[in-house]
Amino acid sequence: MWGGRFAAGPSAIMREINASIPFDKALWGQDIAASKAHVAMLSAQGIVTAADAAAITAGLDQIAAEYAANGVPEDWDLEDIHMTTESRLADLIGPVAGRLHTARSRNDQVATDFRLWVRDACDELETGLIALQVALVTRAREHAGSIMPGFTHLQTAQPVTLGHHLLAYYEMIRRDRSRLADARARMNECPLGAAALAGTGFPIDRAATAAALGFDRPTANSLDSVSDRDFALDFLMTAAQISLHLSRLAEEFIIWASQPFGFVALPDSLSTGSSIMPQKKNPDAAELVRGHSGRIVGSLTALMITMKGLPLAYSKDMQDDKPPVFEAASLLTLSVAAMTGMVAEARFRTDRMRAAAELGYATATDLADWLVRQADIPFREAHHITGTAVRLAESRGIALDQLSIDDLRGIDARIDETVYAALSVEASVAARASHGGTAPAQVNLRVAEAALSLGLEL
Numbered sequence: 001m002w003g004g005r006f007a008a009g010p011s012a013i014m015r016e017i018n019a020s021i022p023f024d025k026a027l028w029g030q031d032i033a034a035s036k037a038h039v040a041m042l043s044a045q046g047i048v049t050a051a052d053a054a055a056i057t058a059g060l061d062q063i064a065a066e067y068a069a070n071g072v073p074e075d076w077d078l079e080d081i082h083m084t085t086e087s088r089l090a091d092l093i094g095p096v097a098g099r100l101h102t103a104r105s106r107n108d109q110v111a112t113d114f115r116l117w118v119r120d121a122c123d124e125l126e127t128g129l130i131a132l133q134v135a136l137v138t139r140a141r142e143h144a145g146s147i148m149p150g151f152t153h154l155q156t157a158q159p160v161t162l163g164h165h166l167l168a169y170y171e172m173i174r175r176d177r178s179r180l181a182d183a184r185a186r187m188n189e190c191p192l193g194a195a196a197l198a199g200t201g202f203p204i205d206r207a208a209t210a211a212a213l214g215f216d217r218p219t220a221n222s223l224d225s226v227s228d229r230d231f232a233l234d235f236l237m238t239a240a241q242i243s244l245h246l247s248r249l250a251e252e253f254i255i256w257a258s259q260p261f262g263f264v265a266l267p268d269s270l271s272t273g274s275s276i277m278p279q280k281k282n283p284d285a286a287e288l289v290r291g292h293s294g295r296i297v298g299s300l301t302a303l304m305i306t307m308k309g310l311p312l313a314y315s316k317d318m319q320d321d322k323p324p325v326f327e328a329a330s331l332l333t334l335s336v337a338a339m340t341g342m343v344a345e346a347r348f349r350t351d352r353m354r355a356a357a358e359l360g361y362a363t364a365t366d367l368a369d370w371l372v373r374q375a376d377i378p379f380r381e382a383h384h385i386t387g388t389a390v391r392l393a394e395s396r397g398i399a400l401d402q403l404s405i406d407d408l409r410g411i412d413a414r415i416d417e418t419v420y421a422a423l424s425v426e427a428s429v430a431a432r433a434s435h436g437g438t439a440p441a442q443v444n445l446r447v448a449e450a451a452l453s454l455g456l457e458l
Contacts, residue, residue: 015076015077018079019079021075021078021081021084023322023323023326024080024322025072025081025084026322026326027081027110027117028081029064030112030113030114030116030117030120031082031109033116034112034192034213035060035085035100037192037208037209037213038103038104038209039053039056039057039060040053040057040208040212042099042102042103044208045204045205047203047204052096055093055096056093056097056100058093059093059097063085072084075087080106080110082109083106103200104195104200105195107194107195107197108193108196108225109192111192111194111225112192112213114229114232114321115187115189115190116213118235119184119214121235122183123184125329125332125336126181130177130454131340132336132339132343133170133173133450134454135340135344136170136343137450137451137454137456138458139344140162140163140167140170140447140450141444141447141451143161143162143163143348143350144440144443144447145163145440145443146162146353146354147159147160147162147353147354147357147429148160148165148263148350148354148356149353149357150362155360156357156359156360157362158365158432159362159425159428159429160438161429161438161443162348162353163444163447164442164443167447169248169249170450172245172248173242176242179237180238182234183235186234187230187231187235188215189210189218190210190215190219191218191219191225191228194225194226195222196226196314197222197314224312226314227314227315227318229318232303232325233300233303233307235325235328236324236328237300239296239300239328239329239332240297240300242332243292243296243297243331244293244297246289246293246332246339247289247292249289249339249342249343250286250289251286251290253266253283253286253346254283257283261352261356263348263349263352264347264348264349265347265349266281266283266286266342266346267341267342267345269345270283270286270338270345286338286342288335288338289335292331292335295331296328299324299325299327299328300324354425358399358425361390361393361399361400363401363422363428364387364389365386365428366423367386367400367419367422367423368382368383368385368386369422369431374416374418374419375412375414375415385411385412389407389411392407392411400423401423
């Protein structure tokens with residue numbers, strides 16, 4: 001490949017460090033698609049003959065069929081997917097194969113292939129995220145009125161509904177999908193035709209190749225075209241954010257499935273047993289999702305550090321751009337699927353959730369709010385009165401609503417019997433009917449809005 005520039009071939013070390021075919025073979029579909037678009041444009045512009053273009057296209061189609069059936073062969077002397085395909089094309093159609101590389105370089109070729117791959121990964125991820133949202137909304141509707149403890153600092157705070165809790169993750173994924181759409185829109189410009197770094201002297205039609213490959217437009221600057229990996233970083237930043245959200249959801253399932261909580265029974269299909277303790281049902285899928293988030297964030301960090309000091313235009317460091325993206329995309333696809341299955345198939349133990357919601361004086365804020373509304377007491381004073389009531393109940397080992405009216409009046413004479421209507425967990429969640437609140441009516445409203453957005457019939 002290096003032609004007459006070097007008298008000797010590469011050393012074994014150089015051969016191994018230089019070859020990227022073990023990982024960039026994943027780009028074969030995109031590489032062939034881009035090559036077919038390129039040769040069609042060369043023919044339309046009269047740069048190659050129609051007969052040569054037809055032979056090249058037929059050869060590329062045959063190679064695609066071979067790769068699909070048998071995989072991509074790894075010949076490290078050919079270095080990468082681009083030369084592997086070009087070499088096979090030469091075997092099939094002879095010297096005319098060399099015309100395919102007219103008016104392009106491996107620099108703009110790989111930039112185009114990689115953008116196409118990342119764009120496809122965005123579309124695949126979008127499909128997975130929609131499925132996760134559907135699972136969340138479906139279960140939220142089922143549990144719009146199921147009461148559970150809401151936590152701050154992992155301490156019982158106020159009662160909420162399970163449906164409301166699940167919809168919090170729907171909102172996270174909604175924002176993630178927005179980030180993904182933004183990243184995809186930014187990357188949808190075609191570098192093909194930028195050549196090595198300066199463009200080409202051939203009369204190419206970059207708009208035609210961009211359109212043929214589904215891009216919105218060609219990139220505007222040839223130097224930027226071959227040196228840019230912002231599209232990969234955009235994808236990784238979005239992937240990292242998604243993985244953080246999945247990790248939080250996974251962590252909650254892990255906690256909820258533990259015996260002290262007992263809020264959920266995980267599906268057998270996403271759990272494992274112990275080699276020594278027959279009673280164990282381990283949340284391994286959720287733990288791996290939690291662990292994968294570290295690797296995905298690490299992939300983002302790796303590519304950011306690779307790119308941080310590179311001068312224009314292309315440098316060989318950029319060969320290392322693909323492994324972190326490929327790894328992150330693979331891990332994230334698995335993680336999304338695992339959590340979708342977890343949400344869809346888990347059995348929520350709403351009896352345990354409700355019982356836990358009654359512990360920890362979760363309706364204390366409701367007592368304070370009642371004092372503000374019914375007795376016209378400033379909230380800070382009501383907060384102090386409620387704290388005194390909690391201390392009394394705690395000293396006796398009983399719930400707030402088990403204090404007698406005499407006990408409550410002994411704390412503040414303005415309290416009357418109507419306060420008990422505010423102290424149940426049902427009354428607590430029903431009262432929080434502000435926009436975005438946990439009241440079942442609000443949850444059902446948001447479920448309906450989410451279902452409409454997703455095109456989901458519930």
